[in-house]
Structure formats: structure tokens, C-alpha cells
Amino acid sequence: MASVAATLVEAEPGSVVLTATGEWLVAKAAELDRRLRAMQMPRDKRVILDLSGIDRLDTAGAWLLLRTEHDLATRGNAVEIRNLRPNFAPLLDQVRAGGMVVPARHPRPAHHTIAGFIARIGEVTLGLIARAYSILGFFGAVCESAGALLLRPRRLRITALVAQMEQTGVNAVPIVGLLSFLIGVVIAYQGADQLRRFGADIYTVNLLGVGILRELGVLMAAIIIAGRSGSAFTAQIGTMQVNEEIDALRTIGLDPLEVLVLPRLFGLVLTLPMLTLWADFVGLFGGCLMSWASLGIDPPLFLQQLRASLYPWTFWIGLIKAPTFALIIGLIGCYEGFQVARSAESVGRQTTLSVVEAIFLVIVADAGFSIFFSALQI
Amino acid sequence: MPNDPGEPIIRVRGLVNRFGAETVHDGVDLDVLRGEVIGIVGGSGSGKSVLLRTIIGLNRPVEGKVKVFGRDVLRMTDRQLRQLEHRWGVLFQDGALFSSLTVAQNIEIPIKEYYDMPLRLMDEISAVKVSMVGLPGDAGEKYPSQLSGGMRKRAGLARALALDPEIVFLDEPTAGLDPIAAGAFDELIRDLRASLGLTVFLVTHDLDSLFAICDRVAVLVDKKLRVGTLEELLKDNHPWIHSYFHGPRGRAAQYSETGVLTEQKTRSVAPM
Numbered sequence: 001m002a003s004v005a006a007t008l009v010e011a012e013p014g015s016v017v018l019t020a021t022g023e024w025l026v027a028k029a030a031e032l033d034r035r036l037r038a039m040q041m042p043r044d045k046r047v048i049l050d051l052s053g054i055d056r057l058d059t060a061g062a063w064l065l066l067r068t069e070h071d072l073a074t075r076g077n078a079v080e081i082r083n084l085r086p087n088f089a090p091l092l093d094q095v096r097a098g099g100m101v102v103p104a105r106h107p108r109p110a111h112h113t114i115a116g117f118i119a120r121i122g123e124v125t126l127g128l129i130a131r132a133y134s135i136l137g138f139f140g141a142v143c144e145s146a147g148a149l150l151l152r153p154r155r156l157r158i159t160a161l162v163a164q165m166e167q168t169g170v171n172a173v174p175i176v177g178l179l180s181f182l183i184g185v186v187i188a189y190q191g192a193d194q195l196r197r198f199g200a201d202i203y204t205v206n207l208l209g210v211g212i213l214r215e216l217g218v219l220m221a222a223i224i225i226a227g228r229s230g231s232a233f234t235a236q237i238g239t240m241q242v243n244e245e246i247d248a249l250r251t252i253g254l255d256p257l258e259v260l261v262l263p264r265l266f267g268l269v270l271t272l273p274m275l276t277l278w279a280d281f282v283g284l285f286g287g288c289l290m291s292w293a294s295l296g297i298d299p300p301l302f303l304q305q306l307r308a309s310l311y312p313w314t315f316w317i318g319l320i321k322a323p324t325f326a327l328i329i330g331l332i333g334c335y336e337g338f339q340v341a342r343s344a345e346s347v348g349r350q351t352t353l354s355v356v357e358a359i360f361l362v363i364v365a366d367a368g369f370s371i372f373f374s375a376l377q378i
Numbered sequence: 379m380p381n382d383p384g385e386p387i388i389r390v391r392g393l394v395n396r397f398g399a400e401t402v403h404d405g406v407d408l409d410v411l412r413g414e415v416i417g418i419v420g421g422s423g424s425g426k427s428v429l430l431r432t433i434i435g436l437n438r439p440v441e442g443k444v445k446v447f448g449r450d451v452l453r454m455t456d457r458q459l460r461q462l463e464h465r466w467g468v469l470f471q472d473g474a475l476f477s478s479l480t481v482a483q484n485i486e487i488p489i490k491e492y493y494d495m496p497l498r499l500m501d502e503i504s505a506v507k508v509s510m511v512g513l514p515g516d517a518g519e520k521y522p523s524q525l526s527g528g529m530r531k532r533a534g535l536a537r538a539l540a541l542d543p544e545i546v547f548l549d550e551p552t553a554g555l556d557p558i559a560a561g562a563f564d565e566l567i568r569d570l571r572a573s574l575g576l577t578v579f580l581v582t583h584d585l586d587s588l589f590a591i592c593d594r595v596a597v598l599v600d601k602k603l604r605v606g607t608l609e610e611l612l613k614d615n616h617p618w619i620h621s622y623f624h625g626p627r628g629r630a631a632q633y634s635e636t637g638v639l640t641e642q643k644t645r646s647v648a649p650m
Contacts, residue, residue: 025542026489027493029495030499033499034496059503059539060503063503087575095510104480104482107480343477344477
């Protein structure tokens with residue numbers, strides 16, 4: 001492979017020849033660039049660019065030639081190009097036609113300065129407020145739609161509702177079951193380990209009963225559903241948004257809230273309590289097996305202790321939260337779906353947001369419930 | 379490096395593509411010569427894009443041979459294919475620009491991948507490409523979502539040209555452009571071909587593009603290719619080819635390019 005070179009030779013007083021040879025290609029551009037920049041450029045002379053030695057030329061090479069010509073000219077030299085092979089002329093003309101280009105500035109994150117950082121905090125805060133307002137508005141619109149549906153219940157789309165219940169409920173049974181079982185096992189194991197030191201092994205059952213029935217069963221179910229179905233809602237509605245399907249629905253005279261949102265929301269509100277029930281059961285089952293294996297608490301003893309440890313409403317407290325969580329997950333999932341702009345990238349972004357937001361709000365709501373129940377002293 | 383000038387730069391033999399029970403290509407043969415612009419036409423769903431994707435190694439055919447630069451694309455390891463890939467550039471239908479990067483960054487991606495180049499030079503080269511494809515100077519700083527459809531295609535072309543490839547594959551470059559933008563794009567391809575000596579593989583629906591810039595045309599009919607110059611294909615009496623070139627739109631495109639109408643009478647309606 002021929003080497004590349006650009007050499008400067010003083011020919012006669014007041015006149016300099018710059019000879020370019022070899023392959024002026026993008027592959028050699030870095031090397032050429034380095035040599036050209038290192039070169040001591042003459043001033044106020046007559047410079048001849050002798051290109052006869054150039055074997056191959058591409059856009060990058062042509063740019064380097066023209067940049068050199070320009071650099072020389074700005075130093076007051078009279079530049080003359082000589083011996084350019086005719087087949088390179090169109091390329092050189094094409095690049096020359098673009099003129100002296102100004103490289104694009106690369107985007108720089110704005111909050112690298114202190115003022116930028118403070119501005120960013122403000123922007124994010126305002127964004128959050130606007131978002132909360134907008135979600136509230138969406139909730140209102142959904143309530144209105146649901147109200148209209150109550151007046152004319154025959155408009156309820158039973159097929160869609162059942163399909164949603166299958167997707168969000170029935171299909172989630174294995175994963176919810178497996179994870180709840182494992183949570184039960186883990187709590188029993190860790191609880192037993194700690195309580196054994198006080199000789200209070202049997203209280204592992206209390207820990208399991210209260211922990212799973214009041215909090216963990218419903219939280220696990222809600223978090224899995226937020227990841228599984230909340231994200232699916234956003235992705236489905238968002239994709240429809242990208243394809244202009246939502247607009248198509250509107251022009252046909254269908255209400256997207258009624259067609260898309262209500263079946264999903266109702267489906268979730270109906271199925272999450274059932275999934276919670278399932279999670280409670282399997283979680284306790286896992287805990288029971290673990291207690292038996294590691295503490296020797298056999299199932300009849302486990303059940304007896306469980307019955308003694310629970311208040312009648314412990315179970316209901318967990319279950320009551322499920323529809324609320326379902327409402328939050330469904331609402332956020334659908335809302336974020338409608339926020340998708342017309343690009344595939346934004347589907348992904350909103351889906352992520354939807355899951356994070358839904359889980360965040362579920363846990364906030366759970367904390368709210370805890371305060372509420374403790375105020376009621378139950 | 380350049381293969382034997384006599385040998386076609388792309389050679390496809392006996393290509394068979396099947397998706398499920400549906401056969402898309404059944405024995406496709408094609409030779410593309412160095413430096414020519416070849417147009418691939420065919421009805422919707424006839425497998426034009428599949429042919430393109432097969433040649434650039436994105437789709438594995440059921441049978442057949444594909445040679446690019448004299449080398450068998452289908453029997454290559456991924457690594458060997460990488461080495462060929464910088465000798466061709468591809469413009470996908472909607473530009474396929476990376477949406478999280480600016481236009482300039484999009485153009486720099488292939489350069490960065492193959493060469494170790496100072497940032498400043500890379501920025502200069504990407505700016506040269508931006509101006510070569512006829513985009514305004516500030517386009518390099520913009521994100522793809524801030525550009526119109528026509529500008530996105532130009533930006534996609536700039537990225538395809540980033541490494542000065544020998545072949546560019548264009549998948550319906552003028553689809554969805556207004557006639558003025560489409561005409562300008564044709565002109566751009568013609569200019570770039572003249573200055574860079576490109577071989578252009580052009581998949582298109584656009585009759586005007588065919589008449590304006592293609593040296594030869596390959597028509598996908600009956601799962602096979604019929605290749606010829608425009609004059610030859612205009613005389614072809616295969617029903618689809620005939621109605622394609624002699625339908626109202628075909629005749630309008632011919633007229634605007636050549637100023638003559640073929641023997642078809644202007645008023646008689648060609649079989650559709």
C-alpha cells in the first residue's frame with residue numbers, strides 16, 4: 001500500500017511547492033491531518049499545490065486538500081492547484097461547492113454549571129407539578145367516561161373486559177404464585193433465624209401471617225402487575241398512538257377512553273384482588289413449608305398459631321388495598337400510553353416511566369393506608 | 379483491493395427466499411456492474427426490499443449465491459462481513475437515523491467505528507457530508523425528530539456515505555417526498571455518482587427516478603428478475619411490465635424525461 005505524504009519544498013525565492021502523494025482516503029485521513037497541522041505554513045508567498053502524486057482520492061482527502069488550500073490562502077499566499085488528475089476533478093468540485101464547512105456543535109448537557117443545575121431542579125419540579133395536574137385531569141376524564149358507562153351499562157365491552165382479565169389476571173397466576181411462594185420461604189427462614197435466638201420460634205408464624213396478609217401479598221401482586229400489565233398498557237396504547245390508531249378511533253366516533261381505558265381499568269380492578277388472594281395463600285404456604293422444615297412447626301400447629309395471631313380484619317386490610325393499587329397501576333399505564341409522541345423511541349421512554357411511576361405511587365398509597373389504619377387503631 | 383473490473387460488483391445467482399409457505403424469490407439472478415445505477419422495481423410485496431436485505435447480509439436466503447466485490451457474502455463469518463460492510467452504505471426507508479443522536483453524531487458513528495480519528499477532523503468530515511447531501515449547515519446539530527422527511531433521507535444518505543463506500547443501497551429513497559424534493563434527491567444521486575464513482579442499487583416505486591437516473595432496471599415479476607435497459611424493458615410484453623411502463627404514470631414519466639411518447643396512444647388506457 002502506497003504511503004501518503006504532503007511535503008513542502010522551497011522551490012525558488014517567494015515560491016513554494018507543496019507536493020501531495022499517495023492515497024488521500026478516509027483511512028489515511030487521521031495521519032494526513034496530523035502531518036498537515038504540524039506543517040509550517042508559509043506566509044505571503046506563491047504556493048503551488050502539486051497533486052500529480054495522488055493515486056486515490058475520496059471525500060475526506062478532498063476535504064483535507066481544500067482545507068489546506070484555504071489555510072494557505074488565509075495566510076496571504078497565492079495558491080495554485082496543479083496536475084490534478086481529471087477523474088478527481090468532479091469530486092473536488094463537489095466538495096468545494098459545499099464551501100468551508102463549520103463543524104456542528106455537539107449537544108452539551110445544560111446543567112454542567114451551577115446555574116444550569118438550579119434551573120434543572122426548577123424545571124423538574126415544574127414538570128412534576130404539571131404532570132400531577134395532567135394525571136388528575138386524565139383521572140377526571142376517565143371518571144366521566146365511567147359515569148357515562150354506568151348510565152348505559154350495555155355499552156360496556158364485555159369481550160374486551162374478559163380478554164383483559166385473562167391477560168392481566170389468569171396469565172399472571174404462575175409468576176405471582178412463584179414469587180409469593182419464595183417471599184414466604186425467605187421471610188420464614190430469616191424470621192426463624194432471628195427469633196430462635198430468643199426461643200420465640202413460634203412467632204415466625206405471626207410474622208408470616210401479619211407480614212404477608214397485611215402488606216407483602218398485595219404489594220408483591222401489585223408490583224408484579226405494574227411491571228407486567230401497567231407497562232403493557234402503556235406500550236399497547238402508545239403503539240396505537242404512533243400508528244395514529246387513536247386518531248382513527250376518534251374519527252370513527254369511538255371514545256378511546258371507553259374503548260381502550262375502561263376495559264383495562266375494570267379488568268385490573270377485578271383481577272388484582274383475586275391475585276392478591278392467590279399471593280396470600282401461596283405465600284403462607286411457602287412460609288408454612290419452611291417453618292416445618294427449619295423449625296419443625298408442622299402444618300396443624302402452623303394453622304393453629306396463625307389463627308391465634310390474626311385479628312379478623314388483618315386479611316381484609318390487605319385485600320382492601322388491592323383495588324386501589326389496581327386503579328393506580330391501570331390509570332398510570334393508560335395515561336402514559338396517551339403521552340407517547342409519534343416516535344417509537346417515546347414508546348419505550350413512556351413505558352419505563354409508567355412502571356416507575358406506578359410502583360412509586362403504589363408504595364406511597366400503601367404508606368398512606370398504613371397511616372390511615374393506625375389512626376383507626378386497627 | 380478493487381476486484382477485476384470485468385467482474386460484476388454484485389452477483390446474485392439462483393436466489394430463493396421463502397417465508398413460511400410463501401415463496402418470495404424463486405431463482406433470482408442479477409449482475410450489477412461497477413459504477414452503474416441499477417433500479418429495482420416490482421409490485422408491493424414482490425420482495426424488492428428482501429432482495430436488498432439479502433445482498434447486504436441481513437436476510438439468509440433458502441438457496442442461492444450472493445457475491446459482493448467477488449466474495450461470497452453468505453459464507454462469511456461475521457467478522458469478514460464487518461470488513462466488507464464499510465465498503466457499502468445503506469439508506470433505509472425512513473433514514474433509520476439513530477434518534478438519540480444528532481445528525482452529525484449519526485454520520486460520525488461509522489467513522490468512529492472503523493478509524494481512529496481526531497474529533498476535530500471527524501467533525502469536519504461529517505460537516506462536509508452534511509453539505510454534500512444538500513442539507514443546510516446547521517442540520518448537523520439537529521436531532522432526527524427535528525427534521526422533515528426529505529431532510530431525514532438526506533441525513534440518512536450522508537451517514538451511508540460516511541466512509542466513502544463503493545456501493546450505496548437505497549431503499550425507496552424518494553417515497554414520501556414531494557415531487558420537488560424527490561427530483562432534487564435524484565439529482566443528488568446523479569451528482570454523487572459522477573463525483574464519487576458510486577455504484578447505486580436503487581429500490582424504488584418512483585418511475586421518475588427510474589427514467590432520470592437509472593442505467594439499467596431490474597423488474598421483479600413472477601418471483602424472478604428481468605433485467606435490461608429501459609429501452610429493452612419498454613418493449614417487454616410481460617403484462618405487469620407492460621402496464622407498469624405504459625400505464626398513465628409510466629407514460630407521463632417517460633414523456634417528462636425524453637420528450638417522446640412510446641407507440642401507445644396518449645388517450646388509450648393501458649391495461650391495468
